[in-house]
Amino acid sequence: MTVLEMNLTAIRPKQPELAENIQRSQVGAAYKGVVPAKTGEPVPLFASGQALQSLYNPVREAERALTSAAGFMLFCGLGNGIHIKVFLDTYPQSFCAITESDYESFKQLLSLIDYTELLADSRVFLLPPCTSSAFETALTAAYLPAVHGTFGYHILRTWSEYYKAQVKDLPEKIEHALKKIKADFSVQAHFGKIWLRNIFFNLRLAGSVKPAYPHTDTARTALILGAGPSLEAGLSLLKKKRQQYTVFCTDTAFPAVCTSGITPEFFIALDPQHISYQHTIGVIPKETTGIFDLSAQPAGARRFYKNGNAFFFTAGGHPLVQTAALFSPFPPLATGSGTVAVAAYHAAQALGYRHIECSGMDFAYTGGKAYSRGTYLSAQYAGSAARISPQEHSFIRLMFRTETYNEQTTQGITYRTALLDSYRAAFEAEKHSATRWQPTDFQQFPYTAFLASFSKTLQQNGRNAVMPLLPALAWCKAHRKGNLTDMELVSEFISEYTDL
Incomplete structure (x- = not known):
């Protein structure tokens, strides 16, 4: 040799x-x-x-x-x-x-x-x-x-x-990579603990249901609905041509869409925060199928479960989610952009839709409005409004909490921000996916067997144990208190969220 x-x-x-x-x-x-x-x-x-x-x-x-x-x-x-x-x-x-x-x-x-x-x-x-x-x-x-x-x-x-x-240009390349690493670490340090909690709670629920592959008419056009101001005009047009579309509704748009009298075929959620539960408060149409990332807030999935709706979990990019998906399959769904609009677009493609349109995907404060009427913020801000602090003041604080720039459009003055521009760029860059879901991706998750296997991996405390827990370890590095090591603290969290 x-x-x-x-x-x-x-x-x-x-x-x-x-x-x-x-x-x-x-x-x-x-x-x-x-x-x-x-x-x-x-x-x-x-x-x-x-x-x-x-x-x-x-x-x-x-x-x-x-x-x-x-x-x-x-x-x-x-x-x-x-x-x-x-x-x-x-x-x-x-x-x-x-x-x-x-x-x-x-x-x-x-x-x-x-x-x-x-x-x-x-x-x-x-x-x-x-x-x-x-x-x-x-x-x-x-x-x-x-x-x-x-x-x-x-x-x-x-x-x-x-x-x-x-x-x-090697030092510049290294610095550019470090900026991305720093940004990723910052997100992990913020969401690492809640992601860990959500995933284990959702895996438990996934062990209680046998999801079915959703067979739909892919000859129709898939319509992705976001919660931007243009949704209002989009809903008016949708009512006139409802039979032409299969509607994929993002979580934030859901209350406004349902209030308008339209029942979406699909509801998509990946937000891990508790506030996202407000998107599912109220009547959930029985005909709507829920699509939840495994790291999404579990309260929404539980509402669909208790309401008797069809729903299923998808496997995004979180390393613990990927570990679970290797143990037993879940439908894959790219969530790296962090925007539910991209996830909804990918879900339509994964089900075989080739003709896809969008409404409410403004990624801007169109006409000086933050969201379409009827979203959860409309009710929240209306409930806290007072004579000297009307609902409009809350929306203005929301829109101008960071630096904006504006342009004159047919809808009036539209305000944009660097963050919203980045969401638009991510949507345009990442909305095309070659992933196709297969019936074999839809399995009842063997929750008990997975916990037993994962427990053995934790006890070995090697690389295979560390990698799925990286976001939670990042959270511990940023928030750790006491004498426990990061891994010991994460293990304590896991024992709280599971039977381990």
Whole structure:
């Protein structure tokens, strides 16, 4: 077995796709070979004859260069791996990732030096080359603040000088990935605990029902209804052509749609917050089928259950939800955008609808209005209105709580915000999905068996136990009090929400 084959054999079990990409690449020509340092370690030589690392004592060089600790260190430049080994030996609780300039150089190094001991270390991740379009996405997936803690990166000086053109924007790429990681962590730190609670409560309810695949007339047009101001005009038109449409109603629009006399075929919810329960207060038409993400507020699903409506849960992107879906299938539904409009659009596509229209998807305060009349906020603000603080004041505070800009439209002045613009962009970018639901996705969830299996995984306290609980661990990092570790605190929460 060649050196390359040994290295690829060490990579393949953990990262088969990366190993395949390296295998398919040509061997680069950046290096002409390796020479031993005076202390015996192999040192790569560039084609020019310049040594990548010290030819005297690469270990001492690495010790001097690595002057700060980090829970997760990104190493830019594999070299002979000595600097990475020094880091792992110095900080045994830390993790690291490694990137190279391109697949060709990566393959050449793997052909010259035996890295199998380093690659077998469970604390080591390999990333695609920093020039690859997949680099930033891979970095955001590898670095988990809730598990790893602080982040740092180390660029081999000689390596960066040789690949100057390729790595000139590397720090910007790293910072861009970190901004996304920070934003994701912020959301997890805010919702992590409530997601955990909702998922276990919803899994229990999923164990009590046998959902059925909803057979509908996909020759009709699917109409996605949001709660924006334009919904009012959309409902008027819908009443005239009701038989042409299958209506997928987002949770916020539901009260307004039902009050107008229209019974939607489907109701979609993914909001984890308790306030979302208000969308289902009142009469729920028996003909409406509920679609709930497993992380959604469980009170709404329970209302559909007690009312005798057909409903089912879907598997979004939460890692605990994905773990449950691997144990027993749920219909998949992309929820990464965080907007129920995208989820509703995907649900229609997953059921086979190819002609899809939308109404109430303003993503703006059209005509100076925040929502369509008849949403839960209309009743809430009307109930708190007073002579010196009418209902309009509450809506104005809602609309202008952040900076806005406006434009003149046929409906009057329309106000926009950066957040609403981002929702619109997410909707347009992510509304197309190739997912199709199958009857086999609709199963009664074996709740008791899942809890027993998950309990065993928790007791092992390994990576398989940590990964499904990352959002909850993020919440603990932001809110932890007392002497319990993050994992101990999450286990306490789980015992409150289940029979474990």
